[in-house]
Amino acid sequence: MMYKNLEIDNLENGIEINGIKSFSLKDTFECGQCFRWNKEEHNLSYTGVAFNRVINIEILKNKLIINNSNTDDFINIWYDYFHLWEDYETIEKKLSKKDKIMRKAIKYSSGLRLLRQDLFELLISYILSSNNRIPMIKKTVENISKKYGEKLEFNGKEYYTFPTFEVMSNLSEKEIKDCGGGFRYKYIYNSIKLIKEGKVNLNKINNSMSIKEIREILMSLPGVGPKVSDCIILFSGLKYKVFPTDVWIKRVMEELYFKKETKLNEIQEFAINYFDDLAGFAQEYLFNYVRNLKK
DNA sequence: ACCCAGGGTCGTC
């Protein structure tokens, strides 16, 4: 069948999609925006859990293969999750024209797509990200899912959904602590508590609000500062004109753009003005680029 | 063995 210029064919336990451009699985899944996707050992495919599903995805001869899925899920979930309605060729072209630095960064990570992830899962994941390392964040998110998510099975292996707010709101402080997030367990527990008590309402957040308004709501939660809230806003796909500024981005912006030590606010302000509507994309191309260069 | 840093945030001065 056809769906918005894409041709979808059924496989035995999955689907095959023709017509997708600009999609690098490696750059999309390994750029640090998500914590629940892992490369398979034996091939170039990735398996991950999102929106209560486990799927395996690979690209063969320009076709996107989604295993353990079907057309309905593709239309209802994955088409939006992988941001397939956005034209990344144009985004990359526009950003490449900005300067030599962006041209390099994009050449390096062409095909990187910003996923549109679940807001609550992002909230917990990025509270865990503060002063933490990516492998440790992944480990803790995995622990939370294993303990309190629902079990899924695929290819003889067990996977776990990220728990719902409902489930997590009934956990004790100790239960959350035992998931392994270190000192951040209090942030998570107290954030959930504020939401449960109705003092903060995540459900009213939507993309017709201004970035400032959304930031205000998110930052009223403990453990959520400017950087974490910008990540939540960007990686949920609410807004793309944000520029999460962490240590890596700070370093690369100072080195390549400012040539001197610069304050976070100044970097942000510059980037938002300079990259405009594409700031969020620029941030992720840069982050992926420098983080891999340092290795 | 010891030290340091990690997709920051918070409390205190």
Place this chain on the structure above:
DNA sequence: GACGACCCTGGG
């Protein structure tokens, strides 16, 4: 507005 503390772990 600057500064140190923070759980915990892997790597030098």
